[in-house]
Amino acid sequence: xxxxxxxxxxxxxxxxxxxxxxxxxxxxxxxxxxxxxxxxxxxxxxxxxxxxxxxxxxxxxxxxxxxxxxxxxxxxxxxxxxxxxxxxxxxxxxxxxxxxxxxxxxxxxxxxxxx
Amino acid sequence: xxxxxxxxxxxxxxxxxxxxxxxxxxxxxxxxxxxxxxxxxxxxxxxxxxxxxxxxxxxxxxxxxxxxxxxxxxxxxxxxxxxxxxxxxxxxxxxxxxxxxxxxxxxxxxx
Numbered sequence: 350x351x352x353x354x355x356x357x358x359x360x361x362x363x364x365x366x367x368x369x370x371x372x373x374x375x376x377x378x379x380x381x382x383x384x385x386x387x388x389x390x391x392x393x394x395x396x397x398x399x400x401x402x403x404x405x406x407x408x409x410x411x412x413x414x415x416x417x418x419x420x421x422x423x424x425x426x427x428x429x430x431x432x433x434x435x436x437x438x439x440x441x442x443x444x445x446x447x448x449x450x451x452x453x454x455x456x457x458x459x460x461x462x463x464x
Numbered sequence: 465x466x467x468x469x470x471x472x473x474x475x476x477x478x479x480x481x482x483x484x485x486x487x488x489x490x491x492x493x494x495x496x497x498x499x500x501x502x503x504x505x506x507x508x509x510x511x512x513x514x515x516x517x518x519x520x521x522x523x524x525x526x527x528x529x530x531x532x533x534x535x536x537x538x539x540x541x542x543x544x545x546x547x548x549x550x551x552x553x554x555x556x557x558x559x560x561x562x563x564x565x566x567x568x569x570x571x572x573x574x575x
Contacts, residue, residue, distance in 0.1 A: 382562050392507070392552065394562035407562055439506060441562075452498060453563060455506040 352376045353456035355440050361462045368427040370459050372440030374420075380443035381423040382453065383407075383415065385436040392439065398423055430463045437461075467491075470553050470566035478574050481543050485569045487553030488535040497536050498563065499527055500552040507552055510538070540571075548573045 352375035362368050372381060383395040384407075394407030396415040404415050412434060416424045427434055438459045445451025467490045477483055489497060496514045500507035511520045513529035513536055520527050524543075529536045540547055550570050554563040 384562075389567070391567040392554075392563075392565040394557070394564075397562050405561060408564075452509050452512050454509060457506050 353440060353442055353454065355438075355456040355459050357459060358457065359460045361464065362430050363464050364431055365429050368430050368461065368463075370425045370438055370440075370461070372423045372425070372456055374423075374442050376442075376444075377420050378442040378444055379420070380445075380451075381417065382441040382443070383413075383423065383425045384439045384441060384455075385409065385434075386439060386458075387436050395425065395438075430461075432463050435461060435463045468553055468555055468564050468566035470551075470569050472569060473567060474570040474572070476572045476574060477543060479543060479545060481573075482539065482541045483543060483571065485538040485540075485551050485553075485571070486535060487538070487566055489553075489555050490534065491555045491557075491564070494531065495556055497529055498554045499536070499538050500554065502550040502552055502568070503548075510551075543573045545573045545575055547571065 354373045356371045379400055382397045384392045385395055386392045393409045395409055395413050396404055396407050398404045398417045401417055414426045440456040441453040443451045443453050469488045471486045496512050498512050499510040501510055511527045516529055516531040524541045527538045550568040552565055552568045554565045557564055
């Protein structure tokens with residue numbers, strides 16, 4: 350257990366509405382990540398953060414933004430949700446000091462359905 | 465572009481069988497390869513491999529890396545129904561920017 354929580358755990362929303370997902374960690378790890386998981390695609394990186402206010406894009410960042418104003422919280426925002434963003438979203442942390450080469454630990458996930 | 469390919473994509477075996485899952489990779493500046501197990505929830509970490517030929521073992525699970533041929537295998541001996549899961553292979557992208565995952569192997573163990 351890496352002390353990661355995600356909220357909400359489930360959400361149903363309508364196309365065009367903004368949605369914010371929250372990832373919270375209790376162990377002050379520097380590196381945090383957002384992934385989405387879809388059938389046939391596996392896990393894909395959306396955005397990541399390497400410190401407070403330091404974020405960058407991953408493989409599938411279009412339509413998503415992130416913010417990290419505190420070490421413990423990493424927020425993922427869908428500015429205007431679309432049906433293609435229906436997915437399971439996982440937050441992850443890396444416990445090491447070298448970023449992505451260290452083992453990543455995952456939160457419980459958020460199931461998002463966009464109608 | 466980094467790539468991770470897992471095979472087979474699905475596998476059905478009987479309890480007690482031994483299974484071998486495969487992961488091949490193409491990545492610049494290889495540093496490590498990771499295996500995860502995913503049941504109906506978040507992926508959980510199994511192994512991280514960095515050196516060729518050195519087996520990592522945890523109970524009935526073991527894994528080995530071949531950096532020359534660019535692949536890794538995950539073995540599960542004396543399978544149990546609780547081993548049913550999706551097994552994911554991943555490699556770091558480089559720097560701080562996350563992992564590239566394969567599509568996973570969906571393993572089903574029949575009683």
